[in-house]
Amino acid sequence: EEWKDKGAAVGIRQEVDASGKPVNRVVKKGVKDFNFGRTLGEGSYSTVLAATDRQTLREYAIKVLDKRHIIKEKKVKYVNIEKDTLNRLTDHPGIVRLYYTFQDERSLYFVLDLASGGELLGFLKKMGTFDEECTRFYGAQILDAIGYMHSRGVIHRDLKPENVLLDSQMHVKITDFGTAKILDIKRPNGSGAVAGDPMDGADTDRAVSFVGTAEYVSPELLTDKNACKASDLWAFGCIIYQLLAGRPPFKAGNEYLTFQKIVALEYSYPDGFPEVARDLVDRLLVLDPAKRLPIEHIKNHQFFDGISWGPGLSLNSWAAP
Ligand code: ADE
DSSP: OOOOOTTOOOEEEEEEOTTSOEEEEEEOOOGGGEEEEEEEEEOSSEEEEEEEETTTOOEEEEEEEEHHHHHHTTOHHHHHHHHHHHHHOOSOTTBOOEEEEEEOSSEEEEEEOOOTTEEHHHHHHHHSSOOHHHHHHHHHHHHHHHHHHHHTTEEOSOOSTTSEEEOTTSOEEEOOOTTOEEOOOOOOTTOSOOTTOTTTTHHHHHHHHOOOOGGGOOHHHHHTSOOOHHHHHHHHHHHHHHHHHSSOSSOOSSHHHHHHHHHTTOOOOOTTOOHHHHHHHHHHSOSSGGGSOOHHHHHTSGGGTTEEOSTTOEEHHHHOO
């Protein structure tokens, strides 16, 4: 099996040559460069471990994937999607950054930002519900990260509070791009896809077979089996609702019943749900993706009054001493 390893992240090591002249040598990081620590998470195809770079003492989260298992379960394509996607999204504080990838005989390794605060879901469960201010704070960061990934041609397709991690400062880091979709970015003439590209068909295959997590799945995915950028905004509406209500808007005894509620747009608000937030959620939970509020309009919605969008995203009421 071929594991793509183009453009792997590397480090620079300063050495001296035979004559004593200093030279910079490009060195690829490997398993031996890290001390592995506690388990941070376990998925069906991977384990995430805390790890420390032996040289810099910087801490990371390393996602370890078992090659044999991935081949057996036919997930090679999705591992490559995750890597390609993360390599496209290296410049936003709200997205878990991929620093290095390497492999040994048995495993693949993704060296990622450590998000020591754990999942937003865990924090929400501890709190029960968030107030409006807290929801605005996390919501703004999630939306800003979505805006960035969309501008880079990536649809996440599985946004939910489990995939929103928190760093040591309680700032969000979106993770889990294994089910993302990379949109075709127009290439200059003559540099289009090469025949036999192993990624050929990856998106179309996924479009018919992939359904995200039931509670956050958009109606267009259920009816047309097709996700678009607005599908992430449907999930964003579900998340805003959940932060304020303590539970997602569409939830039933099983997946099938949940899907039925989604396509029927069957949801209601608990008592005390803030009016302005309700207006925003109602404009996001819209069946026709073309009629869903676009990102720029969401940013200008009254719910986000007080947020300074743009580099160094901030909440002005927080800046006050
Ligand atoms: N669990 C999964 N990914 C993680 C990360 N990057 N940091 C902390 N915990 C995680």
